[in-house]
Structure formats: C-alpha cells, structure tokens
Amino acid sequence: MTDTTLWVPVALSTSIEPGTSAGTSIDGAEYVVWRDDKGKAHVWEDRCPHRGMRLSFGFVRGDQIACLYHGWRYDNAGQCRLIPAHPDLDVPKTIKVPTFAVVEAAGLIWAAVSPDTDRTTMPDLPEDLLSVRSLYVDAPLALCRDRLAEVSPPDMEPAEVAELSPLCLQRTAAGSTLVIAFQPLNADRTALHILVSASADNQTRAQLATWATGLRFALENSYIRVA
Numbered sequence: 001m002t003d004t005t006l007w008v009p010v011a012l013s014t015s016i017e018p019g020t021s022a023g024t025s026i027d028g029a030e031y032v033v034w035r036d037d038k039g040k041a042h043v044w045e046d047r048c049p050h051r052g053m054r055l056s057f058g059f060v061r062g063d064q065i066a067c068l069y070h071g072w073r074y075d076n077a078g079q080c081r082l083i084p085a086h087p088d089l090d091v092p093k094t095i096k097v098p099t100f101a102v103v104e105a106a107g108l109i110w111a112a113v114s115p116d117t118d119r120t121t122m123p124d125l126p127e128d129l130l131s132v133r134s135l136y137v138d139a140p141l142a143l144c145r146d147r148l149a150e151v152s153p154p155d156m157e158p159a160e161v162a163e164l165s166p167l168c169l170q171r172t173a174a175g176s177t178l179v180i181a182f183q184p185l186n187a188d189r190t191a192l193h194i195l196v197s198a199s200a201d202n203q204t205r206a207q208l209a210t211w212a213t214g215l216r217f218a219l220e221n222s223y224i225r226v227a
C-alpha cells in the first residue's frame, strides 16, 4: 500500500483531452480521470452508483459525465442530475459519486485519493515540462523507483538525481531535466509518467520515448528474475 499522505500522479495532462475520460487505478482501486469541456480535470471513483458500470466507459457532456449503461448523468461535483427513465424526477441528493481533490501541475494530473493526503506536499517541479510518454510496467513501484534512481538515458549521464517525493524522481544533466512520476496501479504494476524540460526538441523526445520502451522490458525482466 502506497503512503496515503501523498499526491498521486494519475495521468499526463496531454493524455486527457477536454471531453474525454479514461480508467486508471491506484493500489488496485479503480478511478475515472476525465476532463470537462472547460478543461477542468476530475478524478472520481470509477463506479456508477446505479448498477456499478464503470464511468470511464461513459460520455462527457459539457461539464457532466453520463453513464454508458442507463444514461444517468452526474455534474462535476459527482451529484446525479438526470435519470433518463424518469426525466421529471427530483434526483435524491444521496445519489452521488465519490470525488477526489485534483491538482494539475508540471504537465501531470495529481489526485488526493485518501483523506490522509497532505495537501501541502506537492512535489516542487518546474512548470515548463513536456510529455514524453506514459509507460505501464508489470513490476512493483519499489523496483521501478530503485532502478530509475540508477539508470539514465544515454545522453543524460552523469545526472544529478533528486527524489522530490516517493512518487517522483528528477534527473538533471547538461541543462536538461527528466521527470519520472510513479503511479502504483497495484502491487505488481506501475505506471511511469515521463516528462522532459521544454528545451528538448522533437528528436530528443522521440529518443527518450524509445529509451523508455526499452526500459519497460528491462524493468519487467528484473522483476521476473527476483520474483
């Protein structure tokens, strides 16, 4: 179980466009990440209160999200506002999806999914970061974090490594900054959200994306060897 006082990175900002949603998980619990038409990001429990359908399969309609199954609609505070089979019903206030605090910073969407989260401890990252990619690795958080503290892309050695939080590493070399934010999906699977300083050109970002693909295989092979 990840430290519940931490803000958890749940997606690269660029991966959730206005009007879209995606399912994700933290420590095995399911969440929907969605962005309304005004650009505000939301992180909710990924479960419709009606019959439990995943809201990440639903449709964003303006600043509301509609469930795929029977079309119940929820406003951006999680409150059910419309039950299509009973359009004139004054929907009870008790029909509500659990929602979580969200901060969007440094090219990432961060969520506070525990009441214990220390809202004052967001990692201190540069704001001008560009997305490289998210990687989904079949290996636990601790293994990924330990290995990433040791390895660098070929053009970023030697690097100065800073652990900005237990879920975020920053490597700085030759004026470039590489950030890796870790999302513990479950006990054996981790998402790595990778960003680089805005000075990186397209070729550098493409090289980093290729390096990251190889990194996934290396991390998974390490896990197979120790498991």
Ligand code: FES
Pocket (backbone or CB within 6 Å): 048, 049, 050, 051, 052, 053, 067, 068, 069, 070, 071, 072
């Ligand atoms: S399960 Fe969502 S509206 Fe029925």
